[in-house]
Structures are given as C-alpha cells and as structure tokens.
Amino acid sequence: MAQEPDKLSRLAAWLLPLLAAGYSVINFLETNITEARPADAGALLGGMLLYALGLFVLLRLLRLTIYKAALLSTLILICSLYGGMPYLLIRYMMRVDLPYVVFVGLLVMLVGGIGILLAKSRASFKLPVLFLAIAAAVGLGSATANVTLYEMGRPNAADLAAPLGVTLETPKAKRNIYYIILDRYAAARTLAADYDFDNGDFTSFLRKSGFYVADNSVSNYPKTAQSISSSLNMDYHHFTADQIPKDKSDWLPFHERLRHNRVTALLKGAGYKYIHMGSWWPATASSPMADENFQTTLLSQFALKYLQRSLFDPLLHMFYDKQAQNSLAPDQCNRVPRKFAHLTEVAKGPKPVFVFAHFLIPHDPFVFDKTGHCLTREESAGRSLIENYLGQLQYGNQMIRALVDQLLTAPGPKPIIIIQADEGPFPVRYRRDEAGFQWKQATDQEFRQKMRILNAYYFPETDPDIFYDSITPVNSFRLLFNRYFGAELPLLADRNYAFPNAANRFDFFDVTDIVR
Structure with missing residues (x-):
C-alpha cells in the first residue's frame, strides 16, 4: 500500500495546475506589457485559476491519486490553452486541410490515452510533480517579477494629462x-x-x-x-x-x-x-x-x-x-x-x-470586401494587399454614408x-x-x-x-x-x-x- 504523501508533496500536487494556469496568464501579460496593464489580467487570472482547480478536483473525484490528478489536469490545461497554436500551424502554415473537429478529436484521444496510461501505472509520480511544481513556481515568479519591475519604471498615469484650465x-x-x-x-x-x-x-x-x-x-x-x-x-x-x-x-x-x-x-x-x-x-x-x-x-x-x-x-x-x-x-x-x-x-x-x-x-485584418461580405482566411490570402485595403475602405464608405444619412x-x-x-x-x-x-x-x-x-x-x-x-x-x-x-x-x-x-x-x- 502506498505511503501517505508528505505535506510538501501534497501541496506541490495541489499547486501544480494552479501555478501552470497562473504562469500562462502572467507570461502573456509580460509578453504584451508595452500595451497592457496588470489590471487587464485580473479577471482572466481568476478564471484560469478556477478552471485549473476544477480540472484537478474533477480528476480526484474520478479516483485518480493526487499526483496523477496533478499531472493529468496540468496536461489538459496546457493542451486546452495552447492547442490552437499547433492547429493554426498545421492548417495555415503547413497547408494541411485538417478540420478543426478532427484536430480536437485527435488531441482528445491523445490526452485520453495518456490519462489511461497514468491511471494504470503503479508509479507514484511524486518526484515529477514536485519538480514540475518548482519549475512552474520559478517561471511564475520570474514573470511576476519582470512585470512588477516594468510597472515600477512607468510614470504615474495621473500626472500625464494636466487640466487645460478652460470652462465650457x-x-x-x-x-x-x-x-x-x-x-x-x-x-x-x-x-x-x-x-x-x-x-x-x-x-x-x-x-x-x-x-x-x-x-x-x-x-x-x-x-x-x-x-x-x-x-x-x-x-x-x-x-x-x-x-x-x-x-x-x-x-x-x-x-x-x-x-x-x-x-x-x-x-x-x-x-x-x-x-x-x-x-x-x-x-x-x-x-x-x-x-x-x-x-x-x-x-x-x-x-x-x-x-x-x-x-x-x-x-x-x-x-x-x-x-x-x-x-x-x-x-x-x-x-x-x-x-x-x-x-x-x-x-x-x-x-x-x-x-x-x-x-x-480600413485597418487590417482585412475582414470585409466592398460589399460587407466577411472574407475567409483563404479569400483574403487570394487577394492583393491593395485589393484588401481598398475593399475594406469601400465598405467603410458604404457604412458611413448610411450612418450620416x-x-x-x-x-x-x-x-x-x-x-x-x-x-x-x-x-x-x-x-x-x-x-x-x-x-x-x-x-x-x-x-x-x-x-x-x-x-x-x-x-x-x-x-x-x-x-x-x-x-x-x-x-x-x-x-x-x-x-x-x-x-x-x-x-x-x-x-x-x-x-x-x-x-x-x-x-x-x-x-x-x-x-x-
């Protein structure tokens, strides 16, 4: 019978999916820091933490051990949050006509297969969970520190636009x-x-x-x-x-x-x-x-x-x-x-x-042709830059005419x-x-x-x-x-x-x- 997990390992298992979710949001904020503020990430961070916790609790209810639940919930989290990137790579850069439903089905089968192997394995997975939790904590801490230091170098927003001293x-x-x-x-x-x-x-x-x-x-x-x-x-x-x-x-x-x-x-x-x-x-x-x-x-x-x-x-x-x-x-x-x-x-x-x-x-992405039809990615790619720009500009003209009237x-x-x-x-x-x-x-x-x-x-x-x-x-x-x-x-x-x-x-x- 497996030994009762020690407190540190148990804590690492609970934290692993949360740390992974937190890192995904804070790293995204860090990547876009020149156009975003920490306040922009608040609600999203809360939602992703709840999502990660929900996955972990659900897998525990399905009788997976605490370590297996930590690993599998983190894997599901990563696949669901980043899975769109490989799909776009396959579909539009490698030009493979792979329907989205088929891609998701294949990914679910892959993750499901890994989940079955995890469930049947007799290994405890204590050390991998502990290692991954430490790595995720370091990544989250680094991203948070970078965002904090960047914010400290920013001027006070309240000082940026002084009143003009005029009354209407x-x-x-x-x-x-x-x-x-x-x-x-x-x-x-x-x-x-x-x-x-x-x-x-x-x-x-x-x-x-x-x-x-x-x-x-x-x-x-x-x-x-x-x-x-x-x-x-x-x-x-x-x-x-x-x-x-x-x-x-x-x-x-x-x-x-x-x-x-x-x-x-x-x-x-x-x-x-x-x-x-x-x-x-x-x-x-x-x-x-x-x-x-x-x-x-x-x-x-x-x-x-x-x-x-x-x-x-x-x-x-x-x-x-x-x-x-x-x-x-x-x-x-x-x-x-x-x-x-x-x-x-x-x-x-x-x-x-x-x-x-x-x-x-007419700013890109060039979504509209001159009639207001929304272009597919393939339709837009088949037109020149000038055609796309002018089509969207003419659509704007049409809408402004109606609005002004x-x-x-x-x-x-x-x-x-x-x-x-x-x-x-x-x-x-x-x-x-x-x-x-x-x-x-x-x-x-x-x-x-x-x-x-x-x-x-x-x-x-x-x-x-x-x-x-x-x-x-x-x-x-x-x-x-x-x-x-x-x-x-x-x-x-x-x-x-x-x-x-x-x-x-x-x-x-x-x-x-x-x-x-």
Missing part, C-alpha cells in the same frame, strides 16, 4: 457630438497616387451632406496611440523627464492620456453623457470615463487575445452567424456592423451624448460630427519590419503615405470659413469648443511629428515640411 459655456442647443475614427484611412491624394483609386464619390457625398473635408490634413503623429491621445487632449505630447518610462517602447503613457483625456472630462462637466464604442485594440477597448461602454462580448479584449491561441476560441464564436464564424477574424466581422447599427440608437435619451467610436477599418435626418438639433483618420496605411517597408523600421531613414513618400489622412467636419450652422484645408486633428476640438461652447482656445500651429523607431516612441522629430 452652456450652448443654446445641446447637440450630440460624434467623434468617429476610421483607422488608417488614407487621404484622397494618397489613394490616388499610391492606390490608383479615386475616392471622389465619397468625399463629394460628405460635402453635399454639409461636411467640410480638409483635403490637405495630416495626422500629428504616425501611430494611433500618439495620434488619438493628442487629439483628445487638444495638445501635442510634451513629456517631462519623469513622465517618460525607462522602456521607451512602452505605449502605456499614450494609452493613459487617451483613457483619461481632457475632451471627455470637459464635455462630461458640461452635462454630456459619454458613450465609448471602442475596438479590439487595448487602448480603446473600453474607457474608465465612459457612462456606457459598448461591448459585443462579455470578455475583455485582453482575455479574447489570450484565448485566441486556445481550443476555446471557436467556442466563443458559436453564437455568431455562419459568415462571421467562417471569417478570418470572427470578432471583427461581428463587431463592426453592430457598432455602426448601435451608433444610430445611442442618442435616444434626455441628455446630450458625446460618442467616441473607433473603427479598425440617419444622423442628419434624426429629429432634434443637428449633431456635430467629426469623421477622421488617426493615421494613414502602412508603407510596404514598414509593414514588412515594423519592429526594426527606422523613421529617420524613411522616404518622403513613406511619410506622406503614413500621415496624410481623411479629415471631415460637420459643424451645423457654422460659417465654413472657420475651417482651412490643412487643419490637423490636434485643433479639432479646440475649433469645436470655440464655436459651440465659447471656449476661446487658441488654435495651435499645425505640426507633424514622427519618432525614431519601435524602441523609442518618445523622442519626436518634426516632419511637417515633408508630409504637407
């Missing part, structure tokens, strides 16, 4: 305000020169609808986090030495300026309800300032990204329609049309609303609408090597492609002479607050800045004369 007057008509970001939407001149595409029908539609289209507008910064955080704070980035993190590749200071921004604070102070309609990108997935965060799923974007490599990923999409399930990015196929549909519903209430809507179109014909005061890109599309060399690309060595054409953007304003009952065709996003809300809220904010000089490379996102240099 109460307007006679409280108009709903829509700030719509179409990510990586190129300027008409870029589309004509680099894509051989005439976007005149769309810009003409906007003008006929009453928009001012700034043909020569350029983003103030070449990346989303820098650009939108600048626009929503109505200022350029002026970081002091103690506000710059030790790791200059860290996006979080820009994310925090976006998440806690001046525009939203001012409008909420003026009695507006803030409705945030974000994207799968972490910085806009949700907002702590929002009165309403529009979500298409109960899970956070951090959790969804974590689960993309797991066997659970297809299960998360089982309630989507068949087109979304078969698309190369089911969440995006489901999210985008639902956001457009919801935009026309959000203004129904007694309070005026400020809506921030971030659409990752609905917003402008709704009862009540005409809304204020800004439709704006945060950046342009990726130049070819940048797309090939984003991590290693040196912006100080970029060509003039690459800068222009990356920073010339769509920028359109619908300001009802406004003299169009207040606009000018080279206005940049940093002045958008200064103009808006001056026109409708009596703010008297000075317009800033329209300048454009780039950063050296992915390892240094804070040492900006002026590229205004290049991109205009």
Whole structure:
C-alpha cells in the first residue's frame, strides 16, 4: 500500500495546475506589457485559476491519486490553452486541410490515452510533480517579477494629462457630438497616387451632406496611440523627464492620456453623457470615463487575445452567424456592423451624448470586401494587399454614408460630427519590419503615405470659413469648443511629428515640411 504523501508533496500536487494556469496568464501579460496593464489580467487570472482547480478536483473525484490528478489536469490545461497554436500551424502554415473537429478529436484521444496510461501505472509520480511544481513556481515568479519591475519604471498615469484650465459655456442647443475614427484611412491624394483609386464619390457625398473635408490634413503623429491621445487632449505630447518610462517602447503613457483625456472630462462637466464604442485594440477597448461602454462580448479584449491561441476560441464564436464564424477574424466581422447599427440608437435619451467610436477599418485584418461580405482566411490570402485595403475602405464608405444619412435626418438639433483618420496605411517597408523600421531613414513618400489622412467636419450652422484645408486633428476640438461652447482656445500651429523607431516612441522629430 502506498505511503501517505508528505505535506510538501501534497501541496506541490495541489499547486501544480494552479501555478501552470497562473504562469500562462502572467507570461502573456509580460509578453504584451508595452500595451497592457496588470489590471487587464485580473479577471482572466481568476478564471484560469478556477478552471485549473476544477480540472484537478474533477480528476480526484474520478479516483485518480493526487499526483496523477496533478499531472493529468496540468496536461489538459496546457493542451486546452495552447492547442490552437499547433492547429493554426498545421492548417495555415503547413497547408494541411485538417478540420478543426478532427484536430480536437485527435488531441482528445491523445490526452485520453495518456490519462489511461497514468491511471494504470503503479508509479507514484511524486518526484515529477514536485519538480514540475518548482519549475512552474520559478517561471511564475520570474514573470511576476519582470512585470512588477516594468510597472515600477512607468510614470504615474495621473500626472500625464494636466487640466487645460478652460470652462465650457452652456450652448443654446445641446447637440450630440460624434467623434468617429476610421483607422488608417488614407487621404484622397494618397489613394490616388499610391492606390490608383479615386475616392471622389465619397468625399463629394460628405460635402453635399454639409461636411467640410480638409483635403490637405495630416495626422500629428504616425501611430494611433500618439495620434488619438493628442487629439483628445487638444495638445501635442510634451513629456517631462519623469513622465517618460525607462522602456521607451512602452505605449502605456499614450494609452493613459487617451483613457483619461481632457475632451471627455470637459464635455462630461458640461452635462454630456459619454458613450465609448471602442475596438479590439487595448487602448480603446473600453474607457474608465465612459457612462456606457459598448461591448459585443462579455470578455475583455485582453482575455479574447489570450484565448485566441486556445481550443476555446471557436467556442466563443458559436453564437455568431455562419459568415462571421467562417471569417478570418470572427470578432471583427461581428463587431463592426453592430457598432455602426448601435451608433444610430445611442442618442435616444434626455441628455446630450458625446460618442467616441473607433473603427479598425480600413485597418487590417482585412475582414470585409466592398460589399460587407466577411472574407475567409483563404479569400483574403487570394487577394492583393491593395485589393484588401481598398475593399475594406469601400465598405467603410458604404457604412458611413448610411450612418450620416440617419444622423442628419434624426429629429432634434443637428449633431456635430467629426469623421477622421488617426493615421494613414502602412508603407510596404514598414509593414514588412515594423519592429526594426527606422523613421529617420524613411522616404518622403513613406511619410506622406503614413500621415496624410481623411479629415471631415460637420459643424451645423457654422460659417465654413472657420475651417482651412490643412487643419490637423490636434485643433479639432479646440475649433469645436470655440464655436459651440465659447471656449476661446487658441488654435495651435499645425505640426507633424514622427519618432525614431519601435524602441523609442518618445523622442519626436518634426516632419511637417515633408508630409504637407
């Protein structure tokens, strides 16, 4: 008869699946630390620990010894959390047409076979469990220490966006305000020169609808986090030495300026309800300032990204329609049309609303063709980069046309609408090597492609002479607050800045004369 396990070995057996689950989450956080915060991992960590504990308890109830239950529950945990990676490798890189159900069936048979061998074995497995528990504890401790040290090098988020010192007057008509970001939407001149595409029908539609289209507008910064955080704070980035993190590749200071921004604070102070309609990108997935965060799923974007490599990923999409399930990015196929549909519903209430809507179109992944059909991975791969980009851009045009018609014909005061890109599309060399690309060595054409953007304003009952065709996003809300809220904010000089490379996102240099 086997000896009663000692306390240390028993503890190691209980801890092994928990340590493995904890490591998988904290290591994922560590890998994505430049765009994530420890708070993003909290709920997911709790869920994975409960999942691991449930597996272990279930196997104990099936009369496996404590050591065998520890080993098998950890194996099931690893296969279920990482099983999506070998499937994608087999299906899309090795080009083996293996149905997902068959792959899962084979994996279940493999794990089941190992489980039967474990159950029948007369070995105690005490030492392997103890060794694996120590290894998992070391891995978890190392990942936790790295995350902690990284956080210690970050500036205090509360110090990143000081108040502007302006008070908004109460307007006679409280108009709903829509700030719509179409990510990586190129300027008409870029589309004509680099894509051989005439976007005149769309810009003409906007003008006929009453928009001012700034043909020569350029983003103030070449990346989303820098650009939108600048626009929503109505200022350029002026970081002091103690506000710059030790790791200059860290996006979080820009994310925090976006998440806690001046525009939203001012409008909420003026009695507006803030409705945030974000994207799968972490910085806009949700907002702590929002009165309403529009979500298409109960899970956070951090959790969804974590689960993309797991066997659970297809299960998360089982309630989507068949087109979304078969698309190369089911969440995006489901999210985008639902956001457009919801935009026309959000203004129904007694309070005026400020809506921030971030659409990752024509930004990749290239999910939609010009009709709105969600492409499968094979369909997208069979089209050129330009075809995919233009198809998604034309789909965006179609949806914006319908949205504008609905917003402008709704009862009540005409809304204020800004439709704006945060950046342009990726130049070819940048797309090939984003991590290693040196912006100080970029060509003039690459800068222009990356920073010339769509920028359109619908300001009802406004003299169009207040606009000018080279206005940049940093002045958008200064103009808006001056026109409708009596703010008297000075317009800033329209300048454009780039950063050296992915390892240094804070040492900006002026590229205004290049991109205009």
